[in-house]
Amino acid sequence: QQQVKQSPQSLIVQKGGISIINCAYENTAFDYFPWYQQFPGKGPALLIAIRPDVSEKKEGRFTISFNKSAKQFSLHIMDSQPGDSATYFCAASKGYGQNFVFGPGTRLSVLP
Amino acid sequence: DTEVTQTPKHLVMGMTNKKSLKCEQHMGHRAMYWYKQKAKKPPELMFVYSYEKLSINESVPSRFSPECPNSSLLNLHLHALQPEDSALYLCASSQRGLSGNTIYFGEGSWLTVV
Numbered sequence: 001q002q003q004v005k006q007s008p009q010s011l012i013v014q015k016g017g018i019s020i021i022n023c024a025y026e027n028t029a030f031d032y033f034p035w036y037q038q039f040p041g042k043g044p045a046l047l048i049a050i051r052p053d054v055s056e057k058k059e060g061r062f063t064i065s066f067n068k069s070a071k072q073f074s075l076h077i078m079d080s081q082p083g084d085s086a087t088y089f090c091a092a093s094k095g096y097g098q099n100f101v102f103g104p105g106t107r108l109s110v111l112p
Numbered sequence: 113d114t115e116v117t118q119t120p121k122h123l124v125m126g127m128t129n130k131k132s133l134k135c136e137q138h139m140g141h142r143a144m145y146w147y148k149q150k151a152k153k154p155p156e157l158m159f160v161y162s163y164e165k166l167s168i169n170e171s172v173p174s175r176f177s178p179e180c181p182n183s184s185l186l187n188l189h190l191h192a193l194q195p196e197d198s199a200l201y202l203c204a205s206s207q208r209g210l211s212g213n214t215i216y217f218g219e220g221s222w223l224t225v226v
Contacts, residue, residue, distance in 0.1 A: 032212030043116075043202050043217030044155065051211045089154050096213050098143055098206065099168060102154035 002027060004092050006103030013110050019077040021106045023090035026071065030092040030101075035064065035075050038087045038105075047088070048075070080110045115139050116218035118203050124224045127193060133221045135186040135203030143167075144186040145204040145215065146178060155202055155217075161186060193225045 005024045013019045023033075034049035050057045050064040050073065057064045063076040077084055090103040116137045125131045137144065143162045147155035160168035161180040175197075177189040186203055200220040206213045 034212070034214075036217075041219075043204075043219045045217065046214055049211055049214070087152075093212060096208050098145070098160045098162065098213060099157060100213075100215065105152070105154050107152075 002101055004090060004101050004103040006090055006106060008106060009104070010107045011109070013080045013108065015080065015082060015110055015112050017080050017110075019080045019084065019108055019110070020074060021088055021090070021108070022072065022074045023103050024070075024072045025092050025101075027092070027094075027101075028071070029094045031095060032093045033064070033066065033073050034091050034093075034100075035062075036089045036091060036102075038089065040086075044089060077108075080108075082110045082112050084108060085110050116203055116205055116216050118201075118218040118221050120221060121219070122222045122224075124226060125190065125193065126226055127195070129193075130189070130191045132190065133188040133201055133203075133223070135188075135218060136184055137203075137205040137216070138184055139205060139207065139216065140183075141205035141207045141216070142183060143206045143213070144180065145202075145206070146176075146186070146188050147202040147204060147217075149200040149202055149220070159188075190223070193223075195225050198224045 035047045036044035037047045038044040052068045061078045066073045091100045093100045146158040149155045158172045159178040164180045179187040202220045203218045206215045
């Protein structure tokens with residue numbers, strides 16, 4: 001119940017394409033869903049986050065889509081760039097809880 | 113650049129050594145965290161300090177000992193580690209935003225146990 005599933009494990013996209021990463025959760029108590037981006041040799045950095053009272057949130061080229069009934073959420077990266085090549089982790093937490101559950105990660109490679 | 117500073121960036125230690133990892137943040141955050149990350153895996157929570165008190169201990173072996181001297185500093189004392197403890201150790205701090213806790217990670221300390 002504490003798991004967050006994430007797919008695909010790895011993703012290769014051409015420059016300018018759309019990258020889509022999907023996550024699913026079981027615990028309906030989760031109500032905060034951030035996405036983290038991690039470059040090699042660096043710590044994860046918050047990219048964008050959503051709460052289940054909205055179905056979509058957009059920040060620049062990054063969009064989170066949220067389906068509460070299906071307990072799924074996804075990250076869309078529009079006009080993907082080689083600089084977006086990184087590992088992406090979805091996560092979930094309850095309220096202002098400090099115990100985040102991370103998905104296993106997706107390694108994105110954007111080809112020039 | 114991250115505002116959570118970790119030292120050292122790299123550490124190699126023998127199984128009988130005692131060493132410490134240090135973390136500092138000046139963002140006024142009152143929660144600080146230690147995570148462990150193995151290659152190609154997500155971060156795993158080890159400890160959380162909230163207002164300088166240990167609030168979460170994820171059943172971490174006693175060879176890892178956290179310390180929070182003040183609201184800006186967090187240490188992780190290491191003793192008698194095993195080779196399987198080799199990993200990236202991430203410090204983080206968090207603040208309450210409009211939607212939830214936003215965690216800010218440091219760049220990590222790469223630990224190799226030989």
